[in-house]
Amino acid sequence: MPEDTENWTLLQTLFDLAQMAPPDNQERVLAEHCADPEIRRRVLVMVQGAGEFDEPVNASPNLPFAGRIGPYTLIRLLGAGGIGSVYLAERILGGIPQRVALKVLSPHAAGPSFVERFHREQHILASLDHKNILRLLDAGMSGEGYPYLVMDYVQGLHLDEYCDSRQLTIRERIEPFLQICDAVAYAHRNLIVHLDLKPSNVLVNEEGIVKLLDFGTSKLIQPDSLLTTTVLATPAYASPEQLRNEPVTTSCDIYSLGAILVDLLAGRPPARQSSSVMFERAMNETEPAPLYDTVTAKAAEVRGVPENKLRQLLSGDLATITAKCLRPRPRDRYASVDALSDDLRRYLTGRSVLARPQTTAYRIGKFVRRNRGSVAVTALIMLALVGSLSYAAWRQHQALEEGRRAVRMQTFLYRLFYLANANYTGKPTVSVPEFLELGVKLLPEYIKDPGDLRAAQMSLAESMFENGDLGNAQKVFTQIIASAKGAADFESEAEATSGGIAYMQGDAKLGQTLTAHALELSRRSGISPSVRVWSAVYYAINRDEMGFRSDENLRLLQFAAKESRDHNLPNHEMADVLYNLGTDLEWRGRLDEAEPIFDHALQLYLKDPLAVCDQSAVYSKLASLQEARGFVHESLPLYQRAYDGYKTCSGPESLGALELQAHIAGALIKLGRAREAVPMLEKTLPAWRKIVGSGPQLSDPLCLLSQGYVEVGRYPEAERAAKEAVDIQGGRIAPADRRFGTSHLLWARALVGQGRYQEALPHAEIADSLLARNAISIDAKQAAAEAHQVLLDVQVKLASKSTDADIPSPKNN
Numbered sequence: 001m002p003e004d005t006e007n008w009t010l011l012q013t014l015f016d017l018a019q020m021a022p023p024d025n026q027e028r029v030l031a032e033h034c035a036d037p038e039i040r041r042r043v044l045v046m047v048q049g050a051g052e053f054d055e056p057v058n059a060s061p062n063l064p065f066a067g068r069i070g071p072y073t074l075i076r077l078l079g080a081g082g083i084g085s086v087y088l089a090e091r092i093l094g095g096i097p098q099r100v101a102l103k104v105l106s107p108h109a110a111g112p113s114f115v116e117r118f119h120r121e122q123h124i125l126a127s128l129d130h131k132n133i134l135r136l137l138d139a140g141m142s143g144e145g146y147p148y149l150v151m152d153y154v155q156g157l158h159l160d161e162y163c164d165s166r167q168l169t170i171r172e173r174i175e176p177f178l179q180i181c182d183a184v185a186y187a188h189r190n191l192i193v194h195l196d197l198k199p200s201n202v203l204v205n206e207e208g209i210v211k212l213l214d215f216g217t218s219k220l221i222q223p224d225s226l227l228t229t230t231v232l233a234t235p236a237y238a239s240p241e242q243l244r245n246e247p248v249t250t251s252c253d254i255y256s257l258g259a260i261l262v263d264l265l266a267g268r269p270p271a272r273q274s275s276s277v278m279f280e281r282a283m284n285e286t287e288p289a290p291l292y293d294t295v296t297a298k299a300a301e302v303r304g305v306p307e308n309k310l311r312q313l314l315s316g317d318l319a320t321i322t323a324k325c326l327r328p329r330p331r332d333r334y335a336s337v338d339a340l341s342d343d344l345r346r347y348l349t350g351r352s353v354l355a356r357p358q359t360t361a362y363r364i365g366k367f368v369r370r371n372r373g374s375v376a377v378t379a380l381i382m383l384a385l386v387g388s389l390s391y392a393a394w395r396q397h398q399a400l401e402e403g404r405r406a407v408r409m410q411t412f413l414y415r416l417f418y419l420a421n422a423n424y425t426g427k428p429t430v431s432v433p434e435f436l437e438l439g440v441k442l443l444p445e446y447i448k449d450p451g452d453l454r455a456a457q458m459s460l461a462e463s464m465f466e467n468g469d470l471g472n473a474q475k476v477f478t479q480i481i482a483s484a485k486g487a488a489d490f491e492s493e494a495e496a497t498s499g500g501i502a503y504m505q506g507d508a509k510l511g512q513t514l515t516a517h518a519l520e521l522s523r524r525s526g527i528s529p530s531v532r533v534w535s536a537v538y539y540a541i542n543r544d545e546m547g548f549r550s551d552e553n554l555r556l557l558q559f560a561a562k563e564s565r566d567h568n569l570p571n572h573e574m575a576d577v578l579y580n581l582g583t584d585l586e587w588r589g590r591l592d593e594a595e596p597i598f599d600h601a602l603q604l605y606l607k608d609p610l611a612v613c614d615q616s617a618v619y620s621k622l623a624s625l626q627e628a629r630g631f632v633h634e635s636l637p638l639y640q641r642a643y644d645g646y647k648t649c650s651g652p653e654s655l656g657a658l659e660l661q662a663h664i665a666g667a668l669i670k671l672g673r674a675r676e677a678v679p680m681l682e683k684t685l686p687a688w689r690k691i692v693g694s695g696p697q698l699s700d701p702l703c704l705l706s707q708g709y710v711e712v713g714r715y716p717e718a719e720r721a722a723k724e725a726v727d728i729q730g731g732r733i734a735p736a737d738r739r740f741g742t743s744h745l746l747w748a749r750a751l752v753g754q755g756r757y758q759e760a761l762p763h764a765e766i767a768d769s770l771l772a773r774n775a776i777s778i779d780a781k782q783a784a785a786e787a788h789q790v791l792l793d794v795q796v797k798l799a800s801k802s803t804d805a806d807i808p809s810p811k812n813n
Contacts, residue, residue, distance in 0.1 A: 010034070010039065011039065011042065011043060011046070014030055014033060014034055014039070014040070014043045015043055015046055015047060015235075018030055018043055018044070018047050026044065026047065027040070027044070030043055030044070069087075069089070069102060069104060069142045069143075069148055070138075070140050070142065070143075070148070071091050072089040072090065072091050072100065072102055072150065073089060073090050073091070074087045074088075074089050074102070075087065075088040075089060075090055075099075076088050078101060084103055084104060084105045085103070085104055086101055086102065086103045086104075087101070087102045087103075087104070088100075088101065088102075088153060089101070089102040089150070099153045100137055100138075100150050100151065100152065100153050101134075101150070101151045101152065101153045101154070102148055102149070102150050102151075103148060103149045103150075103151065104142065104146055104147070104148040105146050105147050105148070119147070122136065122139045122147075122149055124192055124215045125149070125151070125215055126139075127190060127192070127634075128186070128187060128190065128192070128215075130182075130183055130186045130187075131209070132179045132180065132182055132183035132186075132209070132210045132211060132212055133183050133186070133187070133211065133212050134151050134152055134154065134203075134211045134212065134213050135151060135152045136149060136150070136151055137150045137151060137152065138150035152211075154203045154205055154211045155205060155206075156203040156204050156205035156206065156211070157203065157204055158199050158200050158202065158203065158204075159176060159177075159180075159199040159200075159202035159203075159204055159210070159260070159264070160199040160200075160263060160264065161199075162176070162204040163176070163264055164302050167302055167303065167304050168303070169303060169304065169305075170265055170303065170310075170313050170314070170318075171348060173264045173265060174264075174344055174347075174348060175208070176202075176204055176208060176210050177257075177260070177261055177264060177344070178341055178344060178345070179209070179210035180197075180202055180210055180212060180257065180260070181257065181337050181338075181340060181341040181344075182341070183210070183212040184197070184212070184253050184257065184337050185336070185337040185338050185341070187215075188250045188253070188336070188337060189599070189602075189622075191637060191641075192215070193248050193249070193250055193252055193253050194212070194215060194253050194256075195242065195248065195252060195253070195256075196214060196234065196237075196256075197237060197253055197256035197257060197260060198234050198236070198237040198256070198259075198260065199260060199263060199264075201213045201214045202260075236259065236269040236270075237256045237259040237260060237263075237269055238252075238255075238256065239251065239252045239255035239256065239330070240255075240328050241330060249330055250336070250337070251330035251331075251333050252330075253337065254325055254333050254334050254336075254337060254340060255325060255326060255330075255333060257325060257337065257340060258270075258321075258322050258324075258325020258326045258333075258340075259325075259326065261321070261322050261325065262291060262294055262322050262326070265291065265314055265318060265322070266291055266294035266295045266296070266299055266310075266314060267294070267295065267296045267298060267299025267300075267302070268294055268296060268299070270294060270322075270326060291314045291315070291318060291319040291322045291323070295307060295310050295311050295314060317343075317347045317353045317356065318347065320353060320355045320356050321340070321343050321344060321347065321353060321355055324340075324343075324355045325340060334355075335606060335607070335609065336603070336606045338603045338606065339354070339606070339607060342354070343355055437464075437469075437472055440457065440460050440461075440472070440476055443456055443457060443460070450483055450487055451487070451489065451492075453483070454480050454483055454484060454489065454492045455492075457476050457479060457480050458480060458492070458495060458496065460476060461473045461476035461477050461480065461496070464476065465501065470501050473501060474501050477496045477497075477501075480492060480493075480495075480496040481493055481496045481497060484496065490521045490524050490526070490527060491521075491526070491527050491528060491531050493518075493521055494518045494521035494522045494527065494531050494535050495518075495531050495534070497514050497515075497517055497518040497521070502514055511542055511546070512542075512543065512548070515535075515538050515539040515542055515543070516539065518535045518538065518539070519535045519536060519539045519556075521535070522535035522536070529563055529564075529566075529567035529569065530569060530573065532560075532563060533560045533563045533564050533569065533573070533577060534560075536556040536557070536559055536560045536563075537556070537557065537560050537576075537577060537580050539553075539556060540552075540553035540554070540556040540557050540560075540580070540584065541553075541557070541580045541583065541584070544583070544584055544587060546696070546732070546733050546734060546737075547733040547734030547736070547737030547738075547739065548734050549584075549587065549588070549734075553584060554584050554585075554588070557577070557580055557581040557584050558581065560577045560580075560581070561574075561577050561578060561581050564577045571604045571605075571607055571608065572604070572605070572608060572611060572614070574604060575600075575601040575602075575604035575605050575611075575614065576601075576614070578597050578598075578600055578601040578604070579598070579601045579614075579617065579618060579621070581597055582594040582595075582597035582598045582601065582621060583621065585597065586621065586624065586625065586628070589628075589780070591625050591628055591629060594621075594625060595622070595625055598618050598621045598622055598625070599622075601618050602615060602618040602619075602622075605618060612645050612648055612649040613645065613646060613649040613650055613656060615645060616641070616642040616643075616644075616645030616646045616649070616656065616660070617642070617656065619638050619639075619641050619642035619645065620638070620639060620642040620659070620660055620663060622638050623635040623636075623638030623639040623642065623663065624663065626638065627663075627666075627667060627670075627779070628778060628779050629778060630778050632667050632670045632671055633671070635667055636664065636667050639660060639663050639664045639667060640664065642660050642663075643657060643660035643661060643664065646660055653687045653690075653691075655691050655692070655697075658684050658687055658688055658691070658701070659700075661680055661681075661684050662681065662684070662700060662701045662704055664677075664680070665677035665678075665680045665681050665704055665708065666704050666707075668680075669704070669707055669708055669711060674707075674708045674711035674712050675712055677704070677708045678705070678708040678709065678712060678714075681701055681704055681705040681708060682705065684701065685701060685702075685705065688701050694728055695728075695732075696728060696729060696732040696733055698725075698728055699725040699728045699729050699739060699743065700739075702721045702722070702724055702725040702728070703721075703722070703725050703739070703742055703743055703746060705721045706718045706719075706721035706722040706725065706743075706746040706747075706750065707746055709721060709750070710746060710749045710750055710753060713753065715750045715751075715753035715754045716750075716754065718746065718749070718750035718753070719747060719750035719751060719754070721746075722743055722744075722746040722747035722750055723747060725743040725746075726740070726743045726744065726747065729743060736770060736773065737770075738770055738771055738773075738780065738783075740766070740770055741766065741767045741769070741770030741771040741783070741787065742767070742771070742783060744763040744764075744766040744767040744770070745763070745764070745767035745771065745783065745786065745787045745790065747760075747763045748760040748761075748763035748764040748767060748787075748790055748791075748794070749790060751763065752790065752793070752794060757794050757797045757798050757801070758798065760790075760794050761791075761794050761795070761798065764787065764790050764791040764794050765791060767787040767790070767791070768784075768787045768788050768790075768791045771783050771784040771787045772784045772787070772788070
């Protein structure tokens with residue numbers, strides 16, 4: 001309410017005091033600190049609201065609303081709080097009674113702010129579909145004008161009550177907590193933060209299935225969001241930034257999850273101060289209190305262990321995990337809920353926890369404890385005695401060789417940076433491509449070993465490729481291939497023969513030849529798993545992109561994913577492989593298979609804070625899945641998030657940012673907002689031409705621009721854009737590719753808009769034939785239907801004109 005905003009600081013302080021006081025002393029405590037009776041009343045209402053659903057009401061009071069709300073018959077009161085009540089209700093559907101939980105706003109609390117909260121909860125719950133999140137079934141307004149929500153009825157206990165009633169052990173308590181993490185991570189992937197996570201907002205049924213409740217305080221977050229919490233969170237579980245009313249981030253929920261975990265493991269939440277001053281001091285502490293210091297004797301009894309034993313169990317890894325969640329500064333906490341879940345699973349399986357420094361002693365200790373049955377001390381001693389001399393000699397040789405290499409590389413880098421100045425280059429500044437080209441020239445002077453030279457050249461050539469300097473990159477790759485052939489270094493030859501440059505330059509035939517050769521080389525013995533994986537990926541994904549799609553491509557990508565898992569390739573490489581596999585499945589219209597693969601890739605990328613561009617690429621894919629399913633509105637926030645990521649990591653005129661702008665424009669056109677999309681596409685087209693030239697990638701923004709022109713009635717410009725797209729695609733993508741069909745469809749529509757039906761006919765026929773063959777996804781089926789309708793319209797128009805020409809005019813009679 002408005003007065004709450006005006007008195008926020010005082011309300012928060014009084015709320016903290018009342019929350020920590022016993023219920024029968026709350027009014028006395030408030031009277032000691034505040035003379036205004038209206039403010040004291042508001043605080044008591046807020047305390048009741050914060051404890052909503054905490055105290056089940058088993059009595060059967062007189063039911064309001066004459067025992068019915070809408071089509072639902074109220075059976076009994078399940079719970080009540082400061083702003084609403086929850087009833088067990090029933091509705092007859094198809095002759096079958098359906099029992100539900102019906103949540104209705106209390107009459108005295110039906111002010112604008114609480115009604116808005118109800119509407120927000122309805123909107124958020126409707127967008128979530130997860131096994132551990134309570135499902136929304138219905139919503140409406142009662143006859144008396146009070147909003148209500150209808151949800152699945154879950155017969156269960158609050159999380160802490162469930163664990164305590166079954167006297168679960170420490171390890172057993174982590175299992176339901178991981179289900180909460182899965183639900184919260186899902187909400188975060190949908191750009192939703194919960195903001196009021198606590199044990200009383202989690203129900204667990206008899207089968208141990210967790211259901212997360214109460215999204216009434218949640219918020220939708222967007223990139224660059226400055227939304228603040230402005231809600232009353234339970235202090236014991238709220239993050240410091242929530243209590244300071246600072247902007248919302250997913251880190252707020254990570255803090256709350258840490259507080260819940262402390263409560264589950266030690267018996268009480270970490271924050272027990274009773275005043276805002278104490279809270280403020282706790283917020284600014286550099287380290288949270290150790291987990292084992294929170295242990296109580298009662299908690300140890302419930303968990304079936306002595307108090308000292310419980311303190312021992314809660315030291316070490318579990319203390320590290322909870323401490324990382326509860327860091328006062330958000331940036332010091334886990335980067336994501338999945339990272340927290342991963343560390344807990346690592347703890348459960350005896351592996352090293354990533355929140356701890358990965359020292360050799362720590363990792364060896366973990367290994368020995370995990371394999372104590374098979375690790376024999378005697379064998380270790382014998383191995384050390386036998387191998388010590390040979391290992392020392394080998395390490396000495398390796399150290400000397402590595403030292404020589406390091407000196408040579410250090411000298412090379414010093415020389416490179418020394419020469420990258422105006423006196424040597426004749427330019428005031430040196431661009432990245434010029435810097436890389438200079439490095440290629442200097443390398444042979446400092447790196448004499450042919451194998452080391454090839455490896456260094458490979459790094460520079462890949463950097464040239466990523467920076468768009470395709471010509472110089474190809475020259476270096478050619479040098480590497482020649483050197484590798486002479487040394488029978490099949491691995492380096494395969495790595496340098498990717499074929500990507502040929503594809504990007506529009507030479508699909510050469511690209512296929514090169515990728516096929518690299519794939520053949522990668523199958524020789526002695527080739528590293530990484531080269532095997534990427535040779536398969538390059539072969540398959542390049543053929544996919546050029547329209548030469550086959551089951552062989554999918555098999556190769558599935559092989560690459562399995563190889564990367566079996567050989568424990570780095571997270572980033574594994575995520576890249578999964579991204580390409582998901583892309584292949586998306587192109588085939590297998591959206592439900594592609595989505596979890598993209599989700600897995602995203603979780604791997606999120607472990608690397610520098611992988612912003614890669615994270616953005618996955619957000620773009622998740623958006624395109626939504627768009628392909630017909631949920632265009634839902635795709636726009638994800639596209640925008642991906643675009644903002646690319647702007648940050650590679651600039652607004654990078655290829656990734658340009659592709660995202662094209663996606664956003666395409667979505668706007670589908671939503672009937674072509675007048676917004678056309679200027680966006682026109683503005684980016686020069687940057688497209690600068691980066692890809694006349695390569696096949698240029699046809700995508702041209703087609704979108706042509707479509708936008710058609711929608712706003714600029715038919716001559718639409719015709720020119722569609723014709724250029726067809727010219728670019730000719731000879732560079734498969735003749736049966738649906739992109740040809742799309743370009744011809746737009747060309748036909750542009751000609752129809754100008755009344756040139758005879759010219760439009762061949763283009764409409766090509767579009768109808770190609771798009772009908774590729775009608776897999778919802779989008780593709782709509783395009784095929786549109787092409788067929790355009791063809792019919794053209795044929796009817798031409799037939800009508802022909803008939804008119806055969807009828808003599810009145811003058812001739």
